[in-house]
Amino acid sequence: MLFHRRAFRSGRRGRAPGGGPSSHTRTRASSSPQAGNAARGPSGVLPGGGAPAPPRMSAVSDAPDPPPGSSPEARWAHGRVQSALAAGPPERVVGVMVASVDFRAAVAGRSGGLSSEADRELLRAWRAASDLLLVGARTLEQERYGALVTPAQSASRVAAGRPPVPPIVTLSRGFDLDLDQVLGYDEQLDVTVYTEADVTAPAGRPSVGVVRLARLTAAAAIAHARREAGATRILCEGGPTLLARVAQSGLLTDLSLTVSPLLVGHGPVVLADFEAGEPRRLALHDVHRDGDFVFLHHRVSG
Template structure:
């Protein structure tokens, strides 16, 4: 059946994106001390590439999209790198019915969209989500200026030059009440988060494609020595896409 997930283990595993997210215990998350729990979700080709013609969409599938949207449904904050926010032209974060499910479980109708742009890239202003009056956006920056008028509820959070770190951003979000952050990368932000021990879970979709070339891989960062080890939690299949949940034991 299109859109269904088949669990390959453990036994009696989830059979839909909503059940998959439920099984991760995200709805009841209380955070990780000074920072929220951080769940990264990425899609890569079988050869590890993160884009087809510069966008992730060519790797995705209806089931992959539903997993992403269910993760968004459960989180307090959706964190994306400024490049991803701009290139992927974010607009609507949720599907019909998901805001109501959030409200029923004590959440706001939609997560806050947070992004990090040290230089406060002016192109942020042209992302479609920035024109939605009900969208809430937090932009972490080191730039000593504002972004200009926007239709969305935008808060620009200034850090002194040279002091903006992913950990600092997460701590700010936790101080504002965030207990669960879902990050959709991109590869550079994911690298920074993993390098700093800030990712608790990785939900990785492997798309049934070989892309080749030299485009970005799912994570862009210098060599991890030793490599970061992952603990495999769940393996699911949706058509020919594979959905893997890993826990990162290096998180701190």
């Protein structure tokens, strides 16, 4: 593996976890408070990755409590995340997706058309409890990533010794990512791009890091992020192809799926092109209904 990088930075809004020696360079970790998503369903990742050396590991109790006066959805989402995290091992890779009844992952290219306030609160709660967000390159371009957690969640993370928002990791084999589009809603979005291309971190983009791998796979990126950033709990937000690759690698530990009451009829399906070889058994940890939406949380048991 060859690493060229300005990634997992420490900076003015918080400190990203440090790692061992390798041939990559560091820059500051930028971040942005968001009023994200998530309220009635399961899904799981924990906050962490704030200390330099050694990396500070996440603990269930590190998940920020909802501030006083939070909505019932926010309180429910927090409890759901805590329950899911308490039920499993410290190291987690949690897939979080929303899908129509016919398992389409987007409407007009974006997942927002499938979501609900409860679903958005749940996603926010998982982000607030995450060490790292793993997001596909096309998803990162299309979904208009900006504020990732609420200001209150950001403050809670900082108080716990973590960066105010979890950094984002994405995979782009040829480094064909449209950074203008990715950073269009937040120039300080903390993004590390894993690639096979012989490139360095782009000039004028201090919040963007680059890690070059000889062979780019989801498993290799996750292993590097765990080693270098101390990322104990990783939240995979898709898209469908990336989530399938993570599942195929055997690293997926949890799947939080919100089923939206729509028939879409076209577009990519959740876990697109997933090839398991042998069927994998899932264990249902929790199910919740909010109106016509259903929230499922499964543990991957084999």
